Amino acid sequence: MAVGVRAAVGAAVVSALLAVSCGKAAPGEKAASRPAIAGEKSEDEVSAPRPTEEAEDLALAKAIDRKICRKRDCCVSGIEDAGTDRKGRSMVVATIDAGEGGVASCLVPPQAEPETFGSEVLDKEPSPLKGQAAAAPDEPASANDKEDGEEDGDAEGVTESGDEGTPDDCRPYEYYLVVHAKGKIRSHALLSHSCNNGYGAAGVGEDNVIVDKEARTFTHAQEGGSAWRWDNSVTVGLDPLRIVSLSDGSFWTIDTDATSRSGDWNHDTFEGNEAWSIPDCEGRRKREEAEKRDASPSREEAPSSKVFNALIVPRVQLPATFVQDGWRSIGLGNCGAFVDGDKHGFAVHGGKGSAADASMRAAVSKEGVLFVEITDDRWTREGKTWVKEDHIELWLAAAGSTSTEMLCDSPLPPDPSKQWGIRISDGAVFAGFGSPEPLAGVEVVRAGGTARARIPLGDRLKGDSDGTPLTVVYSDSDDGVHQKRLIATSTVERGQELSLGHVRDVDPAHATCVVKGKALRINRPPLAIKRGEAIAR
Numbered sequence: 001m002a003v004g005v006r007a008a009v010g011a012a013v014v015s016a017l018l019a020v021s022c023g024k025a026a027p028g029e030k031a032a033s034r035p036a037i038a039g040e041k042s043e044d045e046v047s048a049p050r051p052t053e054e055a056e057d058l059a060l061a062k063a064i065d066r067k068i069c070r071k072r073d074c075c076v077s078g079i080e081d082a083g084t085d086r087k088g089r090s091m092v093v094a095t096i097d098a099g100e101g102g103v104a105s106c107l108v109p110p111q112a113e114p115e116t117f118g119s120e121v122l123d124k125e126p127s128p129l130k131g132q133a134a135a136a137p138d139e140p141a142s143a144n145d146k147e148d149g150e151e152d153g154d155a156e157g158v159t160e161s162g163d164e165g166t167p168d169d170c171r172p173y174e175y176y177l178v179v180h181a182k183g184k185i186r187s188h189a190l191l192s193h194s195c196n197n198g199y200g201a202a203g204v205g206e207d208n209v210i211v212d213k214e215a216r217t218f219t220h221a222q223e224g225g226s227a228w229r230w231d232n233s234v235t236v237g238l239d240p241l242r243i244v245s246l247s248d249g250s251f252w253t254i255d256t257d258a259t260s261r262s263g264d265w266n267h268d269t270f271e272g273n274e275a276w277s278i279p280d281c282e283g284r285r286k287r288e289e290a291e292k293r294d295a296s297p298s299r300e301e302a303p304s305s306k307v308f309n310a311l312i313v314p315r316v317q318l319p320a321t322f323v324q325d326g327w328r329s330i331g332l333g334n335c336g337a338f339v340d341g342d343k344h345g346f347a348v349h350g351g352k353g354s355a356a357d358a359s360m361r362a363a364v365s366k367e368g369v370l371f372v373e374i375t376d377d378r379w380t381r382e383g384k385t386w387v388k389e390d391h392i393e394l395w396l397a398a399a400g401s402t403s404t405e406m407l408c409d410s411p412l413p414p415d416p417s418k419q420w421g422i423r424i425s426d427g428a429v430f431a432g433f434g435s436p437e438p439l440a441g442v443e444v445v446r447a448g449g450t451a452r453a454r455i456p457l458g459d460r461l462k463g464d465s466d467g468t469p470l471t472v473v474y475s476d477s478d479d480g481v482h483q484k485r486l487i488a489t490s491t492v493e494r495g496q497e498l499s500l501g502h503v504r505d506v507d508p509a510h511a512t513c514v515v516k517g518k519a520l521r522i523n524r525p526p527l528a529i530k531r532g533e534a535i536a537r
């Protein structure tokens with residue numbers, strides 16, 4: 001009997017609990033006003049709401065602070081999304097305020113230092129607050145707690161700052177790439193840093209930082225100067241880490257029309273352009289004479305400057321086998337300046353062209369050998385002179401042989417530029433403008449619609465040749481009687497050394513060229529990163 005009562009009571013309790021859990025009233029209670037909804041989760045089954053984006057950024061800022069600023073007086077003042085890497089991990093660019101007293105800019109305010117315990121006699125007593133700093137949250141308790149790919153802690157005594165020292169009149173900032181996943185920082189690298197003290201006497205210095213999460217790039221542009229103004233920028237690819245492109249420019253504020261210069265280079269594509277201006281002395285003379293007559297001419301009648309443009313010809317590390325004999329059958333691929341006289345390069349005679357008619361590529365090896373590759377839909381030979389046949393024109397001068405500052409102030413010395421002609425049909429070399437010495441060892445091979453030339457220039461383009469004036473021209477003649485079109489790497493003018501383009505030396509640490517199939521291809525070796533040294537410096 002007792003067992004039966006006990007069982008009945010237990011059944012009643014279970015029935016009551018089930019009734020409550022299903023939204024029904026227990027016996028003797030009123031039913032709930034809201035009817036039960038099939039499949040609805042109870043309050044304790046509903047997962048907690050996801051942290052807001054601000055909260056996630058705050059947690060990330062705390063983690064970056066611990067990683068980069070735990071041994072330094074700095075803090076995270078900004079975080080910008082930089083996309084995801086090839087492993088699907090999140091990338092951000094963190095701005096680090098490395099100046100003193102930067103509390104106002106910190107995303108995570110630093111913890112206040114504890115006041116000295118007591119006063120007078122009690123000052124001699126040890127503070128109970130000391131020695132109680134707990135281990136930072138989210139840090140692995142031991143090496144065994146680290147997940148695959150997690151970044152090691154910084155070495156003891158190593159500073160992350162890229163600054164050797166900072167002037168008193170500027171505030172230093174650093175920009176870090178931070179890769180994180182599953183709440184942990186996987187890697188970080190110093191991209192760039194700045195400390196804008198005006199960047200020159202004019203006090204016009206500016207820094208502009210751009211993060212492109214679609215392209216996964218970081219760009220840091222700066223400008224400054226005084227009477228001479230300058231600007232430059234570096235774009236860093238974030239995955240893989242590499243220098244993508246560089247650009248720079250300058251001008252003189254007193255004569256901006258005739259002193260401007262700008263240039264850019266892309267390591268990923270081997271495309272580079274430059275533009276510069278020089279005084280038009282004759283135009284200025286005419287203007288001065290007109291002003292004396294109180295009849296100032298228009299700018300079209302008396303221009304004050306000339307502007308030249310050029311493609312940059314790269315001097316790059318080429319495979320030894322290519323430099324010796326491989327060039328005969330292996331194309332330059334994307335490892336040279338490309339000219340078609342239309343969208344690439346310049347048509348200096350005969351109007352715009354097209355790659356279907358004729359095109360040219362040019363590159364220089366570290367040994368000082370110029371390689372030129374020509375494609376043409378129709379070859380000519382046996383013209384009246386070499387000038388009327390298909391040929392390469394090479395214009396060269398010594399670096400820095402003429403200064404723009406002396407152009408209109410004093411008589412110029414004879415133009416130092418030299419010109420050679422190289423006939424496609426047989427590789428014969430002819431002296432052109434400036435009566436240059438003969439070129440030895442020139443070779444030309446032709447197969448189908450492609451001709452390739454190997455032109456050893458020795459010390460002229462060997463060693464420290466960065467910035468050497470050089471322009472390569474292809475003269476296309478379809479009939480052996482006329483020069484139909486001249487396409488060139490610069491807007492070259494006969495007898496004007498300052499119209500020549502330039503050679504740019506490509507650091508092998510950033511890019512080389514390797515053979516892929518029947519052509520050269522750009523190769524980007526892994527970037528060597530030194531701790532504490534900015535990638536874009």
